[in-house]
Amino acid sequence: MRVGIVGVGWFGFQPEVVDYSFREMMFKAAQRAYEDAGGLDPRSEVDAFVSCQEDFWEGIAISDEFAPDPVGGAMKSVYTVTGEGLQCVGQAYMMIRSGLFDVVVVESHGKPSDVETLNEVIFTATDPISLRPLGLENVHALAALEARAYMSKFGVAEEHLEAVVDKAHKAGVKNPRAVYASPGKSRSATPVVAEPLREADIAKFVDAAVVVVLASERVAKRYNDTPVWVDGVWWSTEFSSLEFHDWAFPLHAREAADGAYTQAKIADPYKEVDFAEVDNRYSFKELQHIEALRLAPRGTAKDLLADGAFCPGGRLPVNLSGGALAEGVPFEVHGLARLSYAVGVMRGEMKAEVDKAETAVVHSWRGIPTTTSVAAVLRI
Amino acid sequence: MRRIKHFPEVMEIEAYIYTAGPVGTKWLEALRAGRLTAARCPKCGRLFMPPKRFCPYDFEEVKELREVEPVGVVETYTVVERDFYGEPLRERKVLAFIKFPDVEGGLIHYVKTDNPQMGMKVRPKWREERRGLVTDIEYFVEI
Amino acid sequence: MTGRNLNFKHRVAVVGAGLTLFRSRLLETPQELAWLAAKQALDEAGLTLKDIDCVVIGSAPDAFDGVHMKGEYLAEGAGGIHKPTIRVFVGGATGVFVPIAAWWHVASGLCKRVLAVAEEKMSHAAKPHTQYVFRYIWDPIVEKPLNPNLIWIFAMEMHRYMHKCGVKKEDIALVSVKNKRNACGHPSAQLCMPNITVDDVLKSEVLVWPVQLLDISPTSDGAAAVVLASEEEARRITDTPVWIKGIGWTLDTTHWTNRDLAYPEYVRRAAEMAYRMAGIDNPRKQIDVAEPYDPFDYKELHHMEGLGLAKKCEAPILTREGVTQRDGDLPINPSGGLLGVGNPIAAAGLMKVAEIFWQVRGEAGERQVKKPVYTGLAQAWGDLMQAGTVIVMGI
């Protein structure tokens, strides 16, 4: 039983959406997604709704209370996953394959501009006994620890980060949603934040909402003549505490990707995948995730990128959207931002320099201080 | 149409009081006494620091704490220059992940050094007045 | 709703359950509580951690444990490292929703043996008082500025129910007496009160009329876990698997001040979804034992009527007649419920699923109901008078 994406809608992708509350952003994104799904009526044609959100992002103690109405789910089967948008796609995939559901709506929203003490909120995710007493002034320092471990183990230099940032900003210019894409900006002109990371290595935040409609093969064609099939989706948590995880290499991304490839029967990703959208909320992460997703042998992503393999028009374009460095990080929506862009490219709606766009891999990480990744394989 | 665009609010209580569990409490008491320890899994023999009450790998119960030589190795580090909001810190700080020989995990902590190096040997500099927290170690210094 | 005859190629069973003690303050960290419950469930199923391929975690507001992204924090304790681990969250209804999500982990064919763990540690939120965290459950703009106490909303629902059905406080107090006495048969119980009487309830401190102290379940630290397995695995693990016959859940509109609180329509819809899947058309007769959610005593009656186990306004009468006692015709909350065993929010719902698992297997010891049990039901409730989750299990 295949599972197809039949509708995608997004709203926002602005540093601060001033005129719409997060509920209203959810409504706008849902309206567009249902329109994209051939005018689907959520009140009668949807079996379940999955919302991806976290309490501390919203400042509300049970934030799932606010999920039903804006997506048309009042008095219906709605639930919240406190996780990444792609994990919600994973839930919808399981629900549809179980045979109990035919149409499942996935929603995620993030409004970082509403959070005034973002560093302290993110820091509350650290272990209360082993790390919290330190009181870090900048949680990005934890990512910097991973950056140095990776860079020193695989001989990655600052110029390679420069190349990633440069590629992201140039590719982002063609992405109407990429508010932070500024081709003129050079990484070395930005100050050091937590060495070796400079300001340009760290993606900024953005308010956004994305809704995706998934349907079983049985009914997909009712809503969309060319569904984009989700042939594999998997996620993995490496550890709860950073002290025990692999600082130099994201095993969670490797485990998530392998799970998705197995479901999609992909034996050699480097040959069978046409393009990829991966998490680059820190520049070095794009290189790490390319290698974790088996799109390049370990430690070589920097060289293949320098040869242009992963640039638009290259052998296997990575982040045609510019990724988080260009679009910004919308909290848990990030995975759906990558997925919605990939769907746009595969449907030919997004003009992109890629010759074949039939098989894509989409990846997202949940950011500092987590060790959780999600990967999905899409086919058209 | 006039609107009040923002509504300030908080999601705060006064304070959380975190307990550390039976093994964690002993670990904190050891810190208060100026000693570093690690928890040992009886089944697979791994030593865990920070301590665990159960082995994440085989789910066995962990009860025993073992003394650990207060000599660590900087496995990775960063020199933090700006806070999250972009303001330069009053003084640069070196944050590191410090591993201890034959111990799984390690400590994320500050190192007082002007010349941080991967693989640098360090030892903890204990505060005079200790309360049973990881901050009883003020920072690590190079050996 | 696709209402076709629902026989699935993948039947799913519960093969093991585990619980920690439920107490107001436990020394264990949230991870350790999750581990204690998960380890007991694995031991009962005769499995080890390496047999588990997927993990589903349930935990209610992060503001209680004081840990953001609590799912990531709990992953280690729930046995989820290097595995797909996900946390689902529908407020208080999370406890029964965890096995529902675990059901499609298995029914989709993607996982064979799933560990479903629910944990809550409320005692971290110590200053000024655990109850203070409940102020962040309200709408931040329209309700929170009134400086509300969460008991307001329960008291309003209880009073509306009393008004609509003509129910007396004495009838409602009977539920608290039944459950807090039943709890004495539960090894994890926090509030076993063997000699509690209706009079005690009616004389207890008035908090928000009509809610008094002994009308409520206590705040607790605790964790619960169950192990789910595919049909093939379940038959290999145990000769008494308990099948998940029906699942259902519904969330009503957020705006509870726009609707009548006297009858939980969302619980009826959730039950209808689960009954259709389980092939149940007369719940009053076909359900042998039920564990409806009882954070407050009136809620047991309220939910019995939502679940169709009693007609509207009939639940107090059945309770008065002793029908809902352990030796009655329709035993309700033989475990002692949240009122007696304790209310570590998410883990409370999963404690009820574990109770039905043990009742169907005849392993509830002193709590075992008199009548033979083939089919049982567990239900949880949550959010702003809004979420109903139902699971039907049986032989």
Added chain:
Amino acid sequence: MSGGRPINPRGTRYEKVEFPVFEFPVVGKARYSYTTGEALGRFLAGLKEGKILGTYCAKCGRIFVPPRIYCSYCFKEVDGWLEAKDEGVVVTAVMSYISATRARLERPVAVGVIKLDAPGRQFDDHFFPGIMHYICGASEDDVKSMRIFGARVKAKWKRPEQRTGSISDIECFEVVRP
């Protein structure tokens, strides 16, 4: 306390804290500036002017107070704004003897849900414009005897200069004595 499963449930209970714990002050660490958006933004501005605003859906006729820009039942944009009266009837009410921190109040306060009048529109019990608020002018006995149910109440507004554009610009809904 015995018999049957769970066998030997575990956990270490403690009364007082006489061992190392980490007290983590939270004040100032979780601050938000909620974007009210179109619906609640206007609602709050209306309160400042002493008005209770709502939206309505022409397709199903429902009125939304507190307002929202979408109809939860038809899943479409609402068709416009209207002003509900600042009076109505009590749907349910209770008497609170404790504050948000569980401390005892010197004087109990009545709180309830008020169904607001909206001229030219009728509602059943299943969906109506309504808000939660304090109720004043009701005795403990009014509440305990349930006489308060269905009582007519009218908003008691703070003086305009005291209003800040919040639900607390209404002090309470006062029982209208005939």
